[in-house]
Amino acid sequence: NAGVTQTPKFRILKIGQSMTLQCTQDMNHNYMYWYRQDPGMGLKLIYYSVGAGITDKGEVPNGYNVSRSTTEDFPLRLELAAPSQTSVYFCASSLTGTGGGSPLHFGNGTRLTVT
């Protein structure tokens, strides 16, 4: 299994541009998540999904959108990039919700700079 795969690894955007961060997993996990990590800080949850067609907001959803049309894919969309969105973005998945003791499996991240 490849696990959780994120693309691209790096990206530089100009203010106001849009982009989609891709995330795919091959473990048949129901739950998927997007986190962001600012320098020297912990991870903050942006959006999550409990299954295909179902998404919900996390702690910091403003400026982002997600969709979950398949079990495998969970793309994150930035519509109007702002410098405050400069961060490292991590996608993760889990078989069930973490309330049931199911650990998260993370991708290696996308490093985004908005200038």
Added chain:
Amino acid sequence: DAKTTQPPSMDCAEGRAANLPCNHSTISGNEYVYWYRQIHSQGPQYIIHGLKNNETNEMASLIITEDRKSSTLILPHATLRDTAVYYCIVRVVVRGSQGNLIFGKGTKLSVKP
């Protein structure tokens, strides 16, 4: 919401056991304690989790106190590759979700030769 407190940094000699403490005094009875680590800004890596009993796997051991207000992650024979930031997390329910894990700043463990 249950929160965790960890020391910001620790050192450990290579080959010795690394004992990383975590306080979670407001933990609820049905909340799991998770440990993850992050190496060189890679994606966090799952280590171990537990509810009430002590747990052991191929990577580490997790000791949870009887009152569940604190826990210790033990790396039995630390190597240089174990240098990382270690996160102790208590699973939190937000808006009925089952997905939110709050990552604090963790403990930066430096394993030295």
